[in-house]
Amino acid sequence: MGKKLLTENINVPGIETFEVYRKNGGYASVEKALKTMTPDEVTEEVKKSGLRGRGGAGFPAGMKWSFLDRKSEKPRYLVCNADESEPGTFKDRYLMEKMPHLLVEGMITGSYALGAKTSYIYIRGEYMYIVRILEKAIDEAYAAGFLGQNILGTGYSLDLYVHPGAGAYICGEETALLESLEGKRGNPRLKPPFPAVAGLYAAPTVVNNVETIAAVVPIVNLGGDEYAKTGIGKSTGTKLISASGHINKPGIYEIELGLPVEEFIYSDEYCGGIWKGRKMKAVVAGGSSVPILPADLILKTAKGEQRLMTYESLADGGFVSGTMLGSGGFIVYDETACIVRNLWTFARFYHHESCGQCSPCREGTGWMEKVLHRIEHGHGHSGDIDLLVDVAKKIEGNTICPLGDAAAWPVASAIRHFREEFEYHVKYPEKVKNPKHFEVEPFVSEKKLEAVGA
Amino acid sequence: MAKVTIDGVEVEVADGTTILNAARQIGGDLVPPAMCYYTSLKDSGGKCRVCLVKVTQGSAKDPRPMPKLVASCRTPVMDGMVVQNITSPEVLEARKGVVEFLLLNHPLDCPICDQAGECDLQNLAYEHGAAKTRYEEDRRTFEKIDIGDKIKLHMTRCILCYRCTYVADQLTDGRVHGIMNRGDKSEISTYIEKAVDNDFSGNMIDVCPVGALTDKTFRFKSRVWFTNPQDAHRDCPKCSGKVVLWMKGDDVLRVSARKDQYGEVKEYICNECRYDHKNVADWTVEGPRHIDRHSVIAQNHYERTDLLAMKKEIERQIEFEKGKTLPEPNPSLTA
Amino acid sequence: MPEKTEKMEEIKFSEQSLALVNRIIKRYPEGRQKSALLPVLHVAQAEFNGWLSPPVMDYVASLLSIKPVEVYEVASFYSMYNLEPVGTCLIEVCQTGPCWLRGSDDIVAHLENKLNIKVGETTADGMFTLKTVECLGSCGTAPMLQCGAKYHENLTTDKVDALVEDLRSANVRSTYMK
Ligand SMILES: Cc1cc2nc3c(=O)[nH]c(=O)nc-3n(C[C@H](O)[C@H](O)[C@H](O)COP(=O)(O)O)c2cc1C
Ligand code: SF4
Ligand code: SF4
Ligand code: FES
Ligand code: FES
Numbered sequence: 001m002g003k004k005l006l007t008e009n010i011n012v013p014g015i016e017t018f019e020v021y022r023k024n025g026g027y028a029s030v031e032k033a034l035k036t037m038t039p040d041e042v043t044e045e046v047k048k049s050g051l052r053g054r055g056g057a058g059f060p061a062g063m064k065w066s067f068l069d070r071k072s073e074k075p076r077y078l079v080c081n082a083d084e085s086e087p088g089t090f091k092d093r094y095l096m097e098k099m100p101h102l103l104v105e106g107m108i109t110g111s112y113a114l115g116a117k118t119s120y121i122y123i124r125g126e127y128m129y130i131v132r133i134l135e136k137a138i139d140e141a142y143a144a145g146f147l148g149q150n151i152l153g154t155g156y157s158l159d160l161y162v163h164p165g166a167g168a169y170i171c172g173e174e175t176a177l178l179e180s181l182e183g184k185r186g187n188p189r190l191k192p193p194f195p196a197v198a199g200l201y202a203a204p205t206v207v208n209n210v211e212t213i214a215a216v217v218p219i220v221n222l223g224g225d226e227y228a229k230t231g232i233g234k235s236t237g238t239k240l241i242s243a244s245g246h247i248n249k250p251g252i253y254e255i256e257l258g259l260p261v262e263e264f265i266y267s268d269e270y271c272g273g274i275w276k277g278r279k280m281k282a283v284v285a286g287g288s289s290v291p292i293l294p295a296d297l298i299l300k301t302a303k304g305e306q307r308l309m310t311y312e313s314l315a316d317g318g319f320v321s322g323t324m325l326g327s328g329g330f331i332v333y334d335e336t337a338c339i340v341r342n343l344w345t346f347a348r349f350y351h352h353e354s355c356g357q358c359s360p361c362r363e364g365t366g367w368m369e370k371v372l373h374r375i376e377h378g379h380g381h382s383g384d385i386d387l388l389v390d391v392a393k394k395i396e397g398n399t400i401c402p403l404g405d406a407a408a409w410p411v412a413s414a415i416r417h418f419r420e421e422f423e424y425h426v427k428y429p430e431k432v433k434n435p436k437h438f439e440v441e442p443f444v445s446e447k448k449l450e451a452v453g454a
Numbered sequence: 455m456a457k458v459t460i461d462g463v464e465v466e467v468a469d470g471t472t473i474l475n476a477a478r479q480i481g482g483d484l485v486p487p488a489m490c491y492y493t494s495l496k497d498s499g500g501k502c503r504v505c506l507v508k509v510t511q512g513s514a515k516d517p518r519p520m521p522k523l524v525a526s527c528r529t530p531v532m533d534g535m536v537v538q539n540i541t542s543p544e545v546l547e548a549r550k551g552v553v554e555f556l557l558l559n560h561p562l563d564c565p566i567c568d569q570a571g572e573c574d575l576q577n578l579a580y581e582h583g584a585a586k587t588r589y590e591e592d593r594r595t596f597e598k599i600d601i602g603d604k605i606k607l608h609m610t611r612c613i614l615c616y617r618c619t620y621v622a623d624q625l626t627d628g629r630v631h632g633i634m635n636r637g638d639k640s641e642i643s644t645y646i647e648k649a650v651d652n653d654f655s656g657n658m659i660d661v662c663p664v665g666a667l668t669d670k671t672f673r674f675k676s677r678v679w680f681t682n683p684q685d686a687h688r689d690c691p692k693c694s695g696k697v698v699l700w701m702k703g704d705d706v707l708r709v710s711a712r713k714d715q716y717g718e719v720k721e722y723i724c725n726e727c728r729y730d731h732k733n734v735a736d737w738t739v740e741g742p743r744h745i746d747r748h749s750v751i752a753q754n755h756y757e758r759t760d761l762l763a764m765k766k767e768i769e770r771q772i773e774f775e776k777g778k779t780l781p782e783p784n785p786s787l788t789a
Numbered sequence: 790m791p792e793k794t795e796k797m798e799e800i801k802f803s804e805q806s807l808a809l810v811n812r813i814i815k816r817y818p819e820g821r822q823k824s825a826l827l828p829v830l831h832v833a834q835a836e837f838n839g840w841l842s843p844p845v846m847d848y849v850a851s852l853l854s855i856k857p858v859e860v861y862e863v864a865s866f867y868s869m870y871n872l873e874p875v876g877t878c879l880i881e882v883c884q885t886g887p888c889w890l891r892g893s894d895d896i897v898a899h900l901e902n903k904l905n906i907k908v909g910e911t912t913a914d915g916m917f918t919l920k921t922v923e924c925l926g927s928c929g930t931a932p933m934l935q936c937g938a939k940y941h942e943n944l945t946t947d948k949v950d951a952l953v954e955d956l957r958s959a960n961v962r963s964t965y966m967k
Binding site: 075084120167184186337346352355435 | 816818821823824825826827828830831853855859862863866867868869870884885886887889890891894922923924925926927928929930931935938939940965966
């Protein structure tokens with residue numbers, strides 16, 4: 001069994017209540033931080049821990065905290081990003097639903113470190129039932145003196161609120177999130193200025209993912225150095241992985257960073273292997289935005305090294321043969337899955353979610369969806385595949401926010417690794433008319449057939 | 455002050471100046487096009503992406519290049535910054551892409567569009583666009599509607615630059631129109647029928663880079679290039695009263711604010727000047743308006759030689775990247 | 790363009806909702822009451838028949854002292870706000886990749902058959918509206934649908950049948966607030 005730093009107690013009955021959570025060591029980080037550490041010392045521990053943002057970009061959390069403009073006259077804010085809308089990702093939901101106090105605790109300790117007097121948890125509107133769970137936990141924390149005026153008699157005061165969104169993936173992008181929190185459309189802001197200087201209400205703000213903030217709790221409890229002992233290299237600590245798709249045991253797994261990908265997929269402790277005794281075709285390892293990899297490349301790097309669940313190992317090979325850990329949304333495809341149809345659903349997603357502010361993303365995402373729809377439904381023609389590659393290239397890097405890149409990467413990588421499957425759709429339009437085409441007759445690479453002399 | 459080099463030309467500008475405005479201080483072909491940025495409208499810019507440029511050196515202090523192309527209209531210069539616009543094949547390629555995206559859902563109904571001849575998108579497409587569209591799908595269409603009795607909205611033509619919403623926010627006291635929906639379903643609308651009616655609302659027409667917002671009082675249907683633009687002014691208690699009269703014979707067909715060579719209005723005019731004085735006797739006519747050569751209004755002025763020069767410059771750069779000796783720069787681009 | 794159908798005077802929150810709205814506004818600093826817009830629109834949609842009519846939005850604008858157009862712009866941006874009337878129960882089936890891998894297409898087809906409507910339509914009796922949505926963060930328990938605040942996961946056609954019957958007999962409006 002791997003070490004669990006966040007979810008060790010998640011199955012303790014009643015852990016969602018203050019009482020049980022507290023009995024199991026909850027809120028110790030608040031006591032330790034507020035009573036024995038200065039805010040800067042807390043930040044220092046987070047720096048030492050090597051914790052990287054768990055929302056997708058993997059930016060070092062301690063560094064982000066140290067960028068916060070502490071000279072400003074304005075109030076400072078810590079905002080928790082609980083928008084969790086990246087397809088394949090559902091870990092924050094699990095954490096908040098089962099252990100709301102872990103997030104509340106992390107918010108208190110984190111707000112203290114940053115000098116925030118008011119903090120918000122921005123949660124996607126669809127998770128409204130979790131809003132109720134969090135609000136209840138917050139009420140309990142107020143009642144127990146962990147929130148409000150003069151917390152634990154230390155003189156530090158904090159108010160914490162939950163703010164629901166209303167259906168918009170783009171509000172997971174941190175500046176769109178802040179706009180939305182200000183009651184506006186979720187249009188990402190142009191950067192600079194960064195939120196650390198001008199964020200919520202133009203005041204210095206840190207935005208962190210739910211899991212990042214939760215990880216502050218074990219970091220303060222154990223000390224940053226101790227936390228950093230878990231994991232490998234610059235991938236320290238544990239990570240929640242949301243596993244979905246064609247596996248025997250979909251669900252959330254807290255893994256130690258460094259676990260071999262192969263073990264994660266096939267061990268009974270985790271995904272339990274591919275369902276129905278089938279073979280694995282591909283994996284999207286970090287949420288829909290990261291490049292898809294074929295089975296051989298997800299298990300081993302192009303150099304033949306075993307692939308590990310770390311930021312570095314998954315990225316090995318760059319965009320040619322690697323991918324990213326992203327948000328840890330691990331989607332597995334068996335041999336009957338159609339890569340083109342999967343990509344079409346992703347393209348439809350990005351088209352639906354583009355805020356529409358900048359022209360490459362507004363126009364390009366819709367264009368890619370239409371072309372993919374055409375190919376998948378047997379109306380594609382030979383130029384379409386190159387057209388897709390070109391449109392993706394013209395979006396990538398040219399937009400205001402990374403949603404444009406997130407829409408382009410899956411397209412570029414699916415065609416890079418599965419071009420033959422796209423060609424098959426164009427070549428045999430009749431065969432793909434049945435939406436379950438590859439379930440009826442799995443796709444077999446003609447090139448591979450030739451290679452074995454069939 | 456900050457020293458910045460754009461396409462090999464050095465200029466010294468005030469701190470905080472954007473790359474676009476620094477380029478405008480140099481002038482000529484190296485000025486990036488701009489479809490959404492508007493100097494006098496706060497928060498404008500950054501959206502259309504046609505002004506993307508490459509920063510090959512961030513500053514003297516931190517010479518690293520910027521990892522992505524940046525929107526020149528919203529990126530301030532740093533001392534020692536080095537920028538490539540038309541000398542970067544990457545920029546030209548990206549810009550071609552942006553123009554294609556902007557035209558994707560555009561009706562290309564120029565022959566019947568009132569803006570034809572003074573449309574920034576038409577100019578842009580002419581300079582940067584591909585000859586043929588690769589888009590096979592149906593274009594997005596909207597009904598044209600009246601927003602108020604003076605302005606017509608052809609949403610189908612809108613490129614969502616947001617300028618008109620900034621005008622409404624910053625020049626008038628009650629914005630009633632805005633951006634509805636999201637993504638490529640976004641549209642400019644009042645949502646429920648409401649008249650845009652405010653002393654300065656007419657300026658929305660002038661800031662619109664395309665023919666999405668047009669003046670319903672433009673009396674006779676006429677091509678802009680058949681009209682005779684005259685600078686004129688009157689004493690106006692509400693605004694500067696400095697306008698352009700678009701005349702045919704002695705008739706004033708339309709009144710608009712004056713635009714500079716980059717298509718920007720520096721002095722906004724009130725609705726009374728714009729709509730209620732279509733009589734030449736109301737005005738002191740100063741003389742013919744000089745129209746910048748960048749517009750296809752000045753039809754015969756439009757020469758393809760700029761493009762040729764540009765192409766040569768790119769070839770020169772490519773040679774350079776291949777490690778060959780750098781041939782002499784093209785004088786027409788650096789002069 | 791939607792017509793103004795109801796009169797402004799007829800629209801007013803219940804005392805309980807109004808108290809809630811006032812509590813929501815207090816979460817944000819002075820002068821930042823616009824921040825309350827998203828949560829207040831949720832309250833409004835739940836209270837006024839599951840959708841946001843122009844007069845309801847104008848009412849919300851007046852409560853928050855902002856321009857009506859600011860409310861329209863926001864309401865039309867977010868996918869959870871209905872700008873047109875919906876059936877008593879709004880059924881939202883996720884159809885993104887991970888759900889598709891586990892059979893969401895079959896669930897959608899089954900619902901279309903059972904309710905005898907297409908996606909985007911409302912049954913003749915006004916009971917059900919069927920919608921497809923993008924990833925709801927339930928990919929590990931796919932296929933899934935959301936009705937009101939409730940997630941229904943690991944769906945099978947049998948489970949869907951049972952759910953539809955339950956919803957029909959309960960006959961209460963689905964809202965995200967409950
Ligand atoms: C389109 C888009 C969607 C995003 N969605 C989320 C999200 O749902 N949750 C999240 O934590 N971060 C999301 N991010 C990343 C955030 O912008 C930001 O990097 C993150 O919240 C920072 O927190 P972290 O450093 O703790 O990861 C998204 C980014 C983009 C560009
Ligand atoms: S990239 Fe897409 S989502 Fe991001 S700002 Fe541009 S249009 Fe909006
Ligand atoms: S109507 Fe014109 S000014 Fe307004 S957003 Fe569209 S293109 Fe820009
Ligand atoms: S002019 Fe710079 S992005 Fe539009
Ligand atoms: S894909 Fe359906 S819940 Fe994620």
